[in-house]
Amino acid sequence: MTDRKATLSVGDKTIELPVYSGTVGPDVIDVRGLVQEGVFTYDPGFVSTAACESAITYIDGANGVLLHRGYPIEQLAEHSDYLEVCYLLLNGELPSPEENKRFHETIKNHTMLHDQMRNFFHGFRRDAHPMAIMCGVVGALSAFYHDQMDVTDEKQRQITAHRLIAKMPTIAAWCYKYSIGQPFMYPRNDLSYSENFLHMMFGVPCEEYKPNPVLAKAMDKIFILHADHEQNASTSTVRLAGSTGANPYACIASGIAALWGPAHGGANEAVLDMLAEIGDESNIEKYIEKAKDKDDPFRLMGFGHRVYKNFDPRAKVMRETAHEVLRELGLENDPLLKIAQRLEKIALEDEYFVERKLYPNVDFYSGIILKAIGIPTSMFTVIFAMSRTIGWFSHWNEMVSGNYRIGRPRQLYTGPTKRDYPVK
Numbered sequence: 001m002t003d004r005k006a007t008l009s010v011g012d013k014t015i016e017l018p019v020y021s022g023t024v025g026p027d028v029i030d031v032r033g034l035v036q037e038g039v040f041t042y043d044p045g046f047v048s049t050a051a052c053e054s055a056i057t058y059i060d061g062a063n064g065v066l067l068h069r070g071y072p073i074e075q076l077a078e079h080s081d082y083l084e085v086c087y088l089l090l091n092g093e094l095p096s097p098e099e100n101k102r103f104h105e106t107i108k109n110h111t112m113l114h115d116q117m118r119n120f121f122h123g124f125r126r127d128a129h130p131m132a133i134m135c136g137v138v139g140a141l142s143a144f145y146h147d148q149m150d151v152t153d154e155k156q157r158q159i160t161a162h163r164l165i166a167k168m169p170t171i172a173a174w175c176y177k178y179s180i181g182q183p184f185m186y187p188r189n190d191l192s193y194s195e196n197f198l199h200m201m202f203g204v205p206c207e208e209y210k211p212n213p214v215l216a217k218a219m220d221k222i223f224i225l226h227a228d229h230e231q232n233a234s235t236s237t238v239r240l241a242g243s244t245g246a247n248p249y250a251c252i253a254s255g256i257a258a259l260w261g262p263a264h265g266g267a268n269e270a271v272l273d274m275l276a277e278i279g280d281e282s283n284i285e286k287y288i289e290k291a292k293d294k295d296d297p298f299r300l301m302g303f304g305h306r307v308y309k310n311f312d313p314r315a316k317v318m319r320e321t322a323h324e325v326l327r328e329l330g331l332e333n334d335p336l337l338k339i340a341q342r343l344e345k346i347a348l349e350d351e352y353f354v355e356r357k358l359y360p361n362v363d364f365y366s367g368i369i370l371k372a373i374g375i376p377t378s379m380f381t382v383i384f385a386m387s388r389t390i391g392w393f394s395h396w397n398e399m400v401s402g403n404y405r406i407g408r409p410r411q412l413y414t415g416p417t418k419r420d421y422p423v424k
Contacts, residue, residue, distance in 0.1 A: 017034070051407070056228060112187060226366075233258050276336065
């Protein structure tokens with residue numbers, strides 16, 4: 001923070017506004033005083049507005065930087081695991097070995113769902129989208145834990161965090177099992193977080209499921225790389241809902257609903273749809289030309305990023321992981337995945353894509369990995385939501401822990417001025 005001022009001239013008025021500096025990133029101008037002068041700012045999409053102060057995640061899109069509590073995402077993906085990253089996001093520091101062990105055990109011991117939740121799943125149609133089920137089930141958790149939702153109580157917030165982190169894989173896997181008519185698989189405390197998820201997704205009661213360590217490691221990296229991404233649409237939705245004092249389960253459900261939008265959480269699903277549309281390697285050149293034609297509606301999905309103008313730091317980790325998974329499963333010759341690999345090569349070498357910095361992003365590679373593992377596209381956004389829950393909760397927790405106001409964006413009104421109702 002500094003005592004610098006910015007000067008704004010509006011008509012014959014000169015208004016001084018405080019200028020603040022964070023630890024890194026651009027300075028921000030405090031415009032809160034403008035309303036007292038009878039004006040306020042216009043910023044559709046809030047792309048130039050800092051709506052909050054946060055110490056959780058920092059993104060430098062121009063230089064391809066993503067930091068969680070100061071730690072580069074590449075280092076976390078290489079050296080950490082998802083639950084340790086959860087602890088970091090939630091508490092601000094990496095855990096000691098003893099804290100890490102205790103946190104892992106706590107999460108493992110809270111993975112079960114209340115048995116009545118089984119009935120809740122059965123209230124949905126079998127062909128319901130898994131995101132619809134997840135949104136409803138997470139919101140319904142407030143009906144089971146209504147006696148521990150005092151948002152002013154730090155201990156209750158901590159218990160809620162543990163419940164959500166632990167139960168989301170169970171909820172996600174049960175959404176899938178319900179949609180295909182298979183029995184729900186209960187979690188196992190002897191498995192790691194990602195192994196347990198694969199067990200609940202692909203295991204059946206009639207035989208023991210042994211998670212593949214390469215696939216479990218890949219899932220853990222996907223969870224890490226999607227854990228938080230600063231003030232995106234769904235995180236902002238969670239904060240806005242939380243600013244009303246709504247319970248945390250309702251707030252997380254609102255984040256799930258926002259993530260469901262194809263412009264936000266559906267990107268990796270769109271990658272698979274695009275690969276299916278291309279259909280065969282022989283069609284790639286034709287579709288590359290369509291992508292270069294600004295008058296053609298076709299777009300290559302999974303390339304470039306609205307935040308990262310250089311490269312997506314998460315994509316480098318996912319690229320290596322994708323190739324490890326394909327090798328492990330012997331899928332280098334899968335027709336759809338061969339199209340993806342060819343597109344990747346073109347994007348990294350073709351001058352058109354290189355000049356425009358249209359590199360493959362995290363959605364491109366994560367979609368390939370999930371497809372190779374055998375997870376249907378309808379589950380992609382569910383897994384995204386499961387991973388992002390810790391980010392949503394950390395931001396909600398940060399907000400309710402401090403001084404906050406109910407969110408109330410303003411508008412530029414362009415409707416009719418006052419007019420009288422025509423009396424007949």
